[in-house]
Amino acid sequence: MPDTAAIMNKISAAFFSCAAATLAVVSLSAAAQTPAATDKITLKFVRADSEETAGEDGKGANAVDGDPNTFWHTQWQDTNPPCPHEIVIELVPPSTISGFTYLPRQDDQVNGTIKDYEFYVSDDGKEFGQPVKKGTFPEGKDKHTVNFDPQKARFIKLKALSEINDAAWTSAAEIGVVTGKQEAAAPAAIPAAGNIKLKFVRADSEETASQDGHGANAVDGNPNTFWHTQWTDENPPCPHEIVIEMIPPSTIKGFTYLPRQDDQVNGTIKDYEFYVSDDDKNFGPPVKKGSFAEGSEKKTVNFDAKKGRFIKLKALSEVNDAAWTSAAEITVIPGD
Ligand SMILES: [Ca+2]
Ligand SMILES: [Ca+2]
Numbered sequence: 001m002p003d004t005a006a007i008m009n010k011i012s013a014a015f016f017s018c019a020a021a022t023l024a025v026v027s028l029s030a031a032a033q034t035p036a037a038t039d040k041i042t043l044k045f046v047r048a049d050s051e052e053t054a055g056e057d058g059k060g061a062n063a064v065d066g067d068p069n070t071f072w073h074t075q076w077q078d079t080n081p082p083c084p085h086e087i088v089i090e091l092v093p094p095s096t097i098s099g100f101t102y103l104p105r106q107d108d109q110v111n112g113t114i115k116d117y118e119f120y121v122s123d124d125g126k127e128f129g130q131p132v133k134k135g136t137f138p139e140g141k142d143k144h145t146v147n148f149d150p151q152k153a154r155f156i157k158l159k160a161l162s163e164i165n166d167a168a169w170t171s172a173a174e175i176g177v178v179t180g181k182q183e184a185a186a187p188a189a190i191p192a193a194g195n196i197k198l199k200f201v202r203a204d205s206e207e208t209a210s211q212d213g214h215g216a217n218a219v220d221g222n223p224n225t226f227w228h229t230q231w232t233d234e235n236p237p238c239p240h241e242i243v244i245e246m247i248p249p250s251t252i253k254g255f256t257y258l259p260r261q262d263d264q265v266n267g268t269i270k271d272y273e274f275y276v277s278d279d280d281k282n283f284g285p286p287v288k289k290g291s292f293a294e295g296s297e298k299k300t301v302n303f304d305a306k307k308g309r310f311i312k313l314k315a316l317s318e319v320n321d322a323a324w325t326s327a328a329e330i331t332v333i334p335g336d
Contacts, residue, residue, distance in 0.1 A: 099178030112171025121153035267326025305335035
């Protein structure tokens with residue numbers, strides 16, 4: 001399939017259903033003060049074969065802007081060029097990567113969500129050779145991580161061979177790369193209007209001797225840092241809890257829990273309770289309790305909207321019934 005085949009195609013058709021990104025959303029709400037990339041790789045949009053820029057803001061650069069609420073979307077207003085679609089991204093500086101991530105659009109639509117893909121690396125941005133990986137993304141809006149043998153790359157290309165409903169489009173909220181255990185993403189964007197900043201208040205236990213397990217790591221916007229309870233000198237058992245302040249106090253209708261994203265699962269929460277309160281000490285009964293599905297993908301939990309200033313996530317048990325609790329990221333879902 002020629003890489004350039006679909007560039008600037010002008011097929012005519014109109015379509016309506018790839019609606020705007022303003023429909024709301026699970027949003028990253030941690031304070032976004034620092035780039036998420038611990039390895040200082042910046043991802044720079046180079047080109048996409050098609051971008052919808054009339055009917056919505058579907059420009060390709062949205063796939064690497066660090067904002068989960070913006071996305072690249074191929075044309076749908078005046079023309080609907082069919083799959084395959086592709087996006088080329090430059091790694092600054094050129095780096096060795098061992099995988100990539102794909103975050104589907106996070107609004108309430110799925111148009112353009114990639115099903116079958118191929119992923120390429122290149123030194124010149126033109127000759128990509130054979131794909132380093134091809135496959136099929138699982139369904140759902142969670143971030144997908146694909147690993148492969150380490151490859152040196154200056155350019156990457158994600159080619160979408162098909163769409164989840166076999167439609168013409170491709171969309172992508174965020175594309176990242178995996179460098180060893182570290183994932184480089186675009187600099188975290190300033191949260192869009194209506195977003196809520198999350199500030200760590202306290203955790204009942206934090207491992208700070210043998211690793212950086214500070215509670216604040218659960219709300220720093222970086223998937224590669226995590227809160228972890230103590231394990232060097234002592235192993236306090238579950239339940240564990242973390243208290244987070246919402247600035248400003250807000251109505252929320254859910255939360256997300258991202259387990260640690262390295263190759264271990266210690267501390268990954270199984271049974272939980274979640275609280276919302278105006279008072280950071282007396283939380284009352286939980287607004288939600290349950291068990292997270294297994295796996296390291298982000299979990300989303302919805303509940304009846306409640307206003308408050310503080311949230312508390314209490315871990316009742318660990319995935320292997322061990323003593324610890326860990327959390328890479330906790331975010332809230334704004335209510336209306
Ligand atoms: Ca984005
Ligand atoms: Ca983190």
